[in-house]
Structures are given as C-alpha cells and as structure tokens.
Amino acid sequence: MQYKACVFGNPVEQSKSPFIHETFAKQCDVDFEYVKQSPEIKDFLNSASEFLSAAQVVGANITVPFKEQAFSFVDELSLQAKRAGAVNTFIKKDGKVIGENTDGIGLVQDLRRNGVILKDARVLLIGAGGAAKGALPALIDADVGAVQIYNRTENRAKDLVEYAESYCAEKLSLYDGVSKYDLIINATTLSLSAKLPALPDSIYANSPVCYDMVYLNKPTVFMTHAESLGCLCIDGLGMLVGQAAESFYYWFDKRPDVEPVLRLLRSAL
Structure with missing residues (x-):
C-alpha cells in the first residue's frame, strides 16, 4: 500500500515539506x-477529519495558523504537545489521532548538530508565540541552565512564563536586561521583514551562539547583526528538516538521515 500524509497550512505554497518527506x-x-492542503481557518477541522479518515494516511503536519486548532482536535496529546500547547504533527495509531509537537526536538537536534553545548547553557528566548512555546520544553529537557523570555509585548512573555512554570520550575524567568547568555534564539518572524528585535547590543556581550528560526537565501538581518558583534550564527533550515525527520520517525519507525536533505535544500535556496 502507498502511504500518504500532508501538510496543513495557510498559506502553504512555499512549504518544503513535500520535498523533505519524499526524500x-x-x-x-x-x-x-506527501501533499499540501490549504483550507480556510473555519474549514480546517473538517478538512483534517476527511483527510485522516483514509486508510492509507499515516498522519499529517500542521503549520501556521492551525497548530492551536490541531491541539484541540486530537484524541490524545503527547507530553511535548501538552507542554507546548500546540500540535504540529498528527499520528494515526490504533484507531486514534495522537497530537505531537516535534518543533523543539528539531531545534535541539540542530543545535547539537552544530556543536552547541546545551547543558547548563544560559538562554535568551526572543518571542512568546507558538514557536517559542514549541521550543521551550525541548530546551528544558536538554538540561539548559536557565531560560529568559523576551517579547515585545511583555504580558505575552509573562503568560508564557506562567504557562510553562509547571515543567520549567526555577529555570524560567523574564528578560532582566543584565544577564549574560550562551545562546540566543530568535523565535520571532521579524527577520522575514528585515527587522531586529528591540533589544540592546549588550545581550551579545558574552559572544553567545545566535540561532534564528527563520531561514533565507542569505544570512538574516538578526544573524548579520550578531555576526558583526562577534557571534556564531545559525539559521532555522536545520530545524525545519529535523522536525520533519522526527515526524517521519513517528509515522514509520524509521529515522532518516537529515544531512543530505539539508544540503539539497541549502543549495536550492
């Protein structure tokens, strides 16, 4: 039997998921x-139900703006999805749809692939939306030392700190303006509009590794700025491939090699 999955998103035309999963x-x-579906927001749940009802379907990936709807759609939630408050992967198993979140695992795997030491690291996480919520559980599981949250709207940062308190314990706090960092993660989409987070250059004083979840055909403005201040920078392409590989593993119990896929994608940017 030919198995089948899809990515749900709106817009979804630019998605590289079909190429990644077919490779x-x-x-x-x-x-x-592996196909793409782009329903209207009000039609997502019906579209997901219809797609998942087919016998050959193993699951689906979910991207913006459907991750929160996906969270309430599933029969069961994994621990990572519960802690993230969002679902990016559907897994069909034993007649049920399980909601998983592989974003944070993809991030941590890519950081490690690039030689970043996470144990006891002091982390600044910029952003408090879905990307930040997805990253946080995996960072805590990787035994980082502490995470501070910065968001342009401080109340959203406070909400995330409160939401994650149950599993972050004493490791999570708001950005304080004085701490030094080993790793800075830009979990916003500001780089897509060539904008920098509204933070002082003092955050780069310790020459932290700087990770931008956005990827372009050239270094993002966040990366360029951090590099000018002596930081090592990494973009989010490896995270994209890593989270997809984790989804594939959940569907087929086979772990693909991300390196050749990442090289192909990088050369095509």
Missing part, C-alpha cells in the same frame, strides 16, 4: 505520497 521516503524505501 526521506526514498532513503528509507517507503512508498509514500
């Missing part, structure tokens, strides 16, 4: 079709 399938010798 994984070739690596792992799986007969697999």
